[in-house]
Amino acid sequence: MENTAHYSFDAVIDRRGTGSLKWHYDDDTIPLWVADMDFRAAPPILAAMDAIVQRGILGYTLPTEALYAAIMDWHSSRYGLALEHGDILFSPGVVPSLALMLHIFTQAGDAVLVNDPVYTPFMSKVMQNKRTLVLSALVEADGKYRLDLDDMEAKIIKHNIKLYFLCNPQNPGGRVWTADELGAVLDLCKKYDVAIVSDEIHQDLTLRGHTFTPFLTLAQGYEHKVVSLTSMTKTFNIAGIKGSLIFAKDAALIEKIDAQQHLNDEYELNMFAYAAMHSAYRGGGEWLTQLLAYIEDNIEFTLQFLADKLPKIKVMRPEASYLIWLDCSAYSDDDQQLYDALRAAKVELSAGYKYGSEGHSKMRINVACPRMLLxxxxxxxxxxxxGLGDG
Ligand SMILES: Cc1ncc(COP(=O)(O)O)c(C=O)c1O
Incomplete structure (x- = not known):
């Protein structure tokens, strides 16, 4: 049931000493790095967790029809993505699913295309699984990234690319690719028979003025080569629960993925993840609306602050999520020096070079925290x- 409660995002909760990846310090460093928000999870999710604990039964659990219905309703009502029960698989995480997809669409040694910059595991999973990583740089124009389709095409031909990992919305650049841009990607991949795996984990964090298009809504006629990956964990700040979704609209493809998951018995979630997903998709909408308003305010505040106080930083305004990509090259072209200077001042950002060579001299800031901390x-x-001098 939706509600009209007012949620506050201002409370500062001490996460140190809890095993939090983000708050790994024993001093008062402020973490503005990994994509994890410093807000309490949505009350409907906490209530669902609480109900399980109160009941005290923690046995083997299957996904219910009610859960499938919640997933289908969320995606059809928000994005016009019509899913059937048979189009949906569960996976412990989007990154594990990316690795899984390498085994669905490629063999060892095959080439996989990825844009640069991009969320690090897009690159590391390809390499760790002994596929050939091929990068196509995003091109910056008018303060936002574009896909370089000519470069992508040349690389598809040259390397005989079998699979393209798409990130939409894009991390770290914050682009929400338009339907036209995605259509062009589809045409290109179709032309060369390249499979597309679209990581859509940031879908629900699309900001005002932008429209998220699930890749599967465009893929008619090419469904046997398209998979999308998403999760409630980023949207609702419950990454510690682990759990994600795999969507595909081709029965043979779903069967192949399902069989591959069964090889290692990795096709199910724990009962808290099922319950969190169900309660999020059924009861989390209002919390999400208010969260996005808070994040938009924090983004505006940050852009204004940087324009006033650190005007040489070139800021890329995000179209989704709470991550902002900062070009700090006017201050230093030494990545380690940038990172270290921030750590010395007791604030941590994500070092841009970890997202590919386009990330050189850049930093990614996470503004999803109470305003006071920000x-x-x-x-x-x-x-x-x-302290870097040229500021
Ligand atoms: C684009 C993208 N994909 C995947 C993930 C992580 O997904 P999971 O925790 O489900 O493995 C993140 C986390 O920041 C991300 O930004």
């Missing part, structure tokens, strides 16, 4: 950049 973190950035 203000303090930004103030420390000023100290760090002043």
């Amino acid at each position: 203000e303090a973190g930004l103030a420390r950035m000023v100290v760090a950049f002043e």
